[in-house]
Amino acid sequence: xxxxxxxxxxxxxxxxxxxxxxxxxxxxxxxxxxxxxxxxxxxxxxxxxxxxxxxxxxxxxxxxxxxxxxxxxxxxxxxxxxxxxxxxxxxxxxxxxxxxxxxxxxxxxxxxxxxxxxxxxxxxxxxxxxxxxxxxxxxxxxxxxxxxxxxxxxxxxxxxxxxxxxxxxxxxxxxxxxxxxxxxxxxxxxxxxxxxxxxxxxxxxxxxxxxxxxxxxxxxxxxxxxxxxxxxxxxxxxxxxxxxxxxxxxxxxxxxxxxxxxxxxxxxxxxxxxxxxxxxxxxxxxxxxxxxxxxxxxxxxxxxxxxxxxxxxxxxxxxxxxxxxxxxxxxxxxxxxxxxxxxxxxxxxxxx
Amino acid sequence: xxxxxxxxxxxxxxxxxxxxxxxxxxxxxxxxxxxxxxxxxxxxxxxxxxxxxxxxxxxxxxxxxxxxxxxxxxxxxxxxxxxxxxxxxxxxxxxxxxxxxxxxxxxxxxxxxxxxxxxxxxxxxxxxxxxxxxxxxxxxxxxxxxxxxxxxxxxxxxxxxxxxxxxxxxxxxxxxxxxxxxxxxxxxxxxxxxxxxxxxxxxxxxxxxxxxxxxxxxxxxxxxxxxxxxxxxxxxxxxxxxxxxxxxxxxxxxxxxxxxxxxxxxxxxxx
Ligand SMILES: Nc1ncnc2c1ncn2[C@@H]1O[C@H](COP(=O)(O)OP(=O)(O)OP(=O)(O)O)[C@@H](O)[C@H]1O
Ligand SMILES: [Mg+2]
Numbered sequence: 001x002x003x004x005x006x007x008x009x010x011x012x013x014x015x016x017x018x019x020x021x022x023x024x025x026x027x028x029x030x031x032x033x034x035x036x037x038x039x040x041x042x043x044x045x046x047x048x049x050x051x052x053x054x055x056x057x058x059x060x061x062x063x064x065x066x067x068x069x070x071x072x073x074x075x076x077x078x079x080x081x082x083x084x085x086x087x088x089x090x091x092x093x094x095x096x097x098x099x100x101x102x103x104x105x106x107x108x109x110x111x112x113x114x115x116x117x118x119x120x121x122x123x124x125x126x127x128x129x130x131x132x133x134x135x136x137x138x139x140x141x142x143x144x145x146x147x148x149x150x151x152x153x154x155x156x157x158x159x160x161x162x163x164x165x166x167x168x169x170x171x172x173x174x175x176x177x178x179x180x181x182x183x184x185x186x187x188x189x190x191x192x193x194x195x196x197x198x199x200x201x202x203x204x205x206x207x208x209x210x211x212x213x214x215x216x217x218x219x220x221x222x223x224x225x226x227x228x229x230x231x232x233x234x235x236x237x238x239x240x241x242x243x244x245x246x247x248x249x250x251x252x253x254x255x256x257x258x259x260x261x262x263x264x265x266x267x268x269x270x271x272x273x274x275x276x277x278x279x280x281x282x283x284x285x286x287x288x289x290x291x292x293x294x295x296x297x298x299x300x301x302x303x304x305x306x307x308x309x310x311x312x313x314x315x316x317x318x319x320x321x322x323x324x325x326x327x328x329x330x331x332x333x334x335x336x337x338x339x340x341x342x343x344x345x346x347x348x349x350x351x352x
Numbered sequence: 353x354x355x356x357x358x359x360x361x362x363x364x365x366x367x368x369x370x371x372x373x374x375x376x377x378x379x380x381x382x383x384x385x386x387x388x389x390x391x392x393x394x395x396x397x398x399x400x401x402x403x404x405x406x407x408x409x410x411x412x413x414x415x416x417x418x419x420x421x422x423x424x425x426x427x428x429x430x431x432x433x434x435x436x437x438x439x440x441x442x443x444x445x446x447x448x449x450x451x452x453x454x455x456x457x458x459x460x461x462x463x464x465x466x467x468x469x470x471x472x473x474x475x476x477x478x479x480x481x482x483x484x485x486x487x488x489x490x491x492x493x494x495x496x497x498x499x500x501x502x503x504x505x506x507x508x509x510x511x512x513x514x515x516x517x518x519x520x521x522x523x524x525x526x527x528x529x530x531x532x533x534x535x536x537x538x539x540x541x542x543x544x545x546x547x548x549x550x551x552x553x554x555x556x557x558x559x560x561x562x563x564x565x566x567x568x569x570x571x572x573x574x575x576x577x578x579x580x581x582x583x584x585x586x587x588x589x590x591x592x593x594x595x596x597x598x599x600x601x602x603x604x605x606x607x608x609x610x611x612x613x614x615x616x617x618x619x620x621x622x623x
Contacts, residue, residue, distance in 0.1 A: 241459070242526070243467075245452065245455075247453070247482050260470075
């Protein structure tokens with residue numbers, strides 16, 4: 001027998017795993033470099049260019065240019081190309097200031113055009129803000145919320161489930177009844193009730209953590225139950241009994257013998273809840289209870305696309321955040337399935 | 353000091369008096385106790401210092417339960433256990449802790465009794481940290497290597513994981529782990545049942561050598577008489593939670609009294 005391969009290697013060896021992992025890697029890189037990649041800040045408006053369609057790009061005089069448009073019908077927001085006119089796109093030019101990775105002061109951007117022209121790769125919204133930039137900034141929220149969330153879920157899922165399973169008794173009964181209670185209430189209502197018990201106006205960071213905490217509270221129960229079941233079966237394994245006979249303390253047994261043996265299940269069980277976090281944040285922001293203007297999140301952007309005008313006048317680019325949510329959620333679902341398949345091929349513990 | 357020797361050999365190292373272990377059976381909607389499994393139902397015996405007492409019986413007769421109640425892995429329903437003359441039955445976790453160093457256990461299933469996520473060194477040295485806290489890391493490693501050599505393994509096995517070993521080798525690791533606390537008494541719960549016949553003899557021989565060298569006392573559990581006859585000074589025959597015959601190994605062979613013992617004997621292959 002050889003040493004077990006790392007779980008990460010095993011994911012990469014499966015075509016589906018490799019595909020979604022690469023896709024997600026690209027997404028995370030984009031989110032990480034959102035400020036470098038986006039030409040405008042999330043709050044940067046241009047009221048002359050509302051509901052602007054995606055600008056096309058052409059080649060002229062040895063350089064890329066962004067097409068210039070004129071507002072043909074102000075009533076219906078129809079823009080028309082001005083043939084042959086455009087503004088040169090400048091690469092690695094200096095624009096608004098930001099801090100790379102939140103630390104390093106910088107002002108370089110991948111591409112920019114000089115004012116008053118604007119580059120809208122994915123169109124603009126009702127106040128002329130760049131949809132592309134907002135989508136990139138919004139990805140930070142959707143992509144990080146799941147990771148922060150599963151860290152919380154892993155800690156609580158293990159503490160509740162592992163300890164309930166190992167110590168049993170009253171602690172077990174109380175935790176399991178509590179989890180059943182939380183799980184019995186439909187998630188969306190509980191989400192709304194919990195959110196409404198907190199003040200409406202908080203700083204963006206406070207809101208982010210509030211959302212993560214609420215969503216974790218809704219999701220930790222499933223993980224805890226899985227871990228409890230595994231702990232119950234581990235508790236009677238002979239190596240755990242041996243540790244007891246040697247005089248090992250209960251805490252050390254949980255830490256040294258239970259945790260390492262449930263860890264991969266813990267990671268997978270928790271990661272299966274990532275889509276729930278992404279959708280939960282989107283739902284809250286969509287309902288105006290989540291991330292607030294001028295910050296961007298995919299759910300918040302979608303809520304602005306509710307305007308009838310968007311449907312009547314076919315501003316399709318404003319629905320792109322929905323597509324982004326869809327793709328991300330599917331990617332995490334597939335990744336979760338692949339991981340589960342590796343860790344628990346017979347689906348003894350991790351079934352949905 | 354012949355006097356003192358005679359004195360200690362008169363009090364058995366372990367004495368079990370009318371031991372009963374009943375497991376509750378839950379049933380119904382409210383998970384109430386509806387019945388009890390009488391796994392051990394009134395068992396008495398003594399294990400003299402330095403000797404091996406064999407415990408034989410069919411599957412489900414309660415052998416493991418007796419072994420586990422001695423090391424407090426299962427709660428005792430009634431009856432008394434004495435170790436070196438002092439009663440250990442009422443002791444709680446803390447009070448029993450000193451006895452964890454004296455009483456050890458070797459488990460039945462070598463594929464289940466070693467933590468797959470720990471190296472052999474971590475497995476063998478785990479108890480050293482508990483009972484010899486003054487030892488340094490390198491002292492523990494040295495001692496672990498020593499223990500491995502005592503059970504017929506090599507120092508370079510320290511950094512390996514359990515799945516890299518055969519069943520017999522794993523059982524040796526389990527023995528080294530039990531020896532790490534320098535125990536006096538070891539409950540051997542069918543230590544060779546899961547092994548190939550060819551390996552069984554080498555493990556039994558190892559246990560006998562260790563007994564001689566370290567002056568150990570064994571309660572040796574088995575489900576057939578062949579192994580116990582080889583190692584045991586005295587044999588207890590057990591069925592359905594009760595001891596039905598108690599005699600020296602030779603007497604059991606030559607003059608079995610109970611029907612059940614005769615049945616067990618018939619199952620032992622003749623050579
Ligand atoms: N923790 C427990 N809870 C409930 N019943 C138990 C428990 N442990 C053992 N039993 C029951 O007690 C009886 C005796 O079991 P025990 O394991 O002591 O038998 P054994 O003689 O060791 O058998 P084997 O040769 O198969 O190991 C069995 O009927 C078993 O089902
Ligand atoms: Mg048994």
